[in-house]
Amino acid sequence: MMPFRISVPASSANLGPGFDSMGLALGLYIHLDVECADQNVFFAHGSEESEENHFIWNITTQVAERYGAALPPCKVQETNEIPLARGLGSSASAIVAGIELANQLGNLQLTDEQKLAFGTEIEGHPDNIAPALFGGLTISTMLKNDIPSVRLNDIELDLIAYIPEVELKTEVARDCLPDTYERGYAARASAMSNLAVAALYTKDYALFGKMLENDLFHEPFRKALIPNFDLIREKAKEAGAYGTALSGAGPTMLSFMPKGNGEKVKNEMVKQLNGYQVQLLEIDTKGVSISQNI
Numbered sequence: 612m613m614p615f616r617i618s619v620p621a622s623s624a625n626l627g628p629g630f631d632s633m634g635l636a637l638g639l640y641i642h643l644d645v646e647c648a649d650q651n652v653f654f655a656h657g658s659e660e661s662e663e664n665h666f667i668w669n670i671t672t673q674v675a676e677r678y679g680a681a682l683p684p685c686k687v688q689e690t691n692e693i694p695l696a697r698g699l700g701s702s703a704s705a706i707v708a709g710i711e712l713a714n715q716l717g718n719l720q721l722t723d724e725q726k727l728a729f730g731t732e733i734e735g736h737p738d739n740i741a742p743a744l745f746g747g748l749t750i751s752t753m754l755k756n757d758i759p760s761v762r763l764n765d766i767e768l769d770l771i772a773y774i775p776e777v778e779l780k781t782e783v784a785r786d787c788l789p790d791t792y793e794r795g796y797a798a799r800a801s802a803m804s805n806l807a808v809a810a811l812y813t814k815d816y817a818l819f820g821k822m823l824e825n826d827l828f829h830e831p832f833r834k835a836l837i838p839n840f841d842l843i844r845e846k847a848k849e850a851g852a853y854g855t856a857l858s859g860a861g862p863t864m865l866s867f868m869p870k871g872n873g874e875k876v877k878n879e880m881v882k883q884l885n886g887y888q889v890q891l892l893e894i895d896t897k898g899v900s901i902s903q904n905i
């Protein structure tokens with residue numbers, strides 16, 4: 612086996628009203644550098660980790676078991692640019708990395724559909740798994756027997772993430788959500804989502820920004836957990852953003868602005884926010900990738 616590298620992008624789920632269905636792949640990556648070894652060794656964060664307890668290795672083992680594959684021993688070195696528990700889909704990217712590791716080591720030839728189904732089964736929703744696998748902006752949902760997913764790659768927007776130092780586990784942020792929505796409320800919420808998608812397809816980005824800021828499914832219930840929610844939205848708008856939404860379950864927020872204006876908005880926002888990484892991010896259009904040149 613030649614050494615190889617698996618790279619998986621981060622992602623921002625929901626994009627306002629696209630709760631549990633929309634997600635956008637981002638240019639921050641988790642990389643696994645893999646080579647043959649006499650026994651399994653997993654290095655992460657500069658030190659060796661126990662493979663049995665490692666989140667990624669556990670996924671790899673589960674996939675191998677599901678497909679009855681025996682995997683050859685290997686050395687894996689993880690490098691991760693995706694901050695954990697910040698709403699940038701780190702768990703989904705790690706799951707996709709684990710699935711791809713099993714796929715490559717076991718020569719399983721998994722299809723995109725199989726990878727999406729397995730990842731979604733573990734994560735519980737496809738909104739981060741689909742962009743981590745396919746890149747671009749994806750819209751997906753879970754049906755009884757499959758997970759339809761549509762990808763949109765030509766998004767002409769700049770985007771800026773405001774990543775605070777505090778973590779927020781997705782599980783905790785899901786616990787704040789109502790179990791049910793009244794019919795009229797749900798109809799309005801899904802109308803926002805429909806319009807957000809229509810606006811993206813027609814490249815009416817001002818309308819997209821408006822819909823981003825009118826989610827009814829999750830943000831009203833989560834905003835109390837998010838530091839500076841209103842301030843970030845207001846200041847980003849003043850600086851020229853079309854709109855700002857929670858990234859995933861938060862606490863990171865993400866603004867969208869006209870292409871070419873990102874640097875200017877970023878410089879303004881850095882002045883407003885202490886204790887945040889304010890990052891101009893690329894949209895990843897490839898999804899998970901394998902390269903041999905390491």
Ligand SMILES: Nc1ncnc2c1ncn2[C@@H]1O[C@H](COP(=O)(O)OP(=O)(O)O)[C@@H](O)[C@H]1O
Binds near residue numbers: 667702782860
């Ligand atoms: N590369 C990784 N290695 C080990 N565990 C990870 C990795 N990425 C994510 N995780 C696990 O996922 C958790 C974060 O997942 P979650 O709460 O869904 O937030 P998010 O996916 O938004 O970063 C981490 O606290 C950790 O337990």
Ligand SMILES: N[C@@H](CCOP(=O)(O)O)C(=O)O
Binds near residue numbers: 630739860
């Ligand atoms: N739709 C999910 C997305 C969670 O994304 P994460 O990046 O915060 O894990 C939700 O909103 O709970």
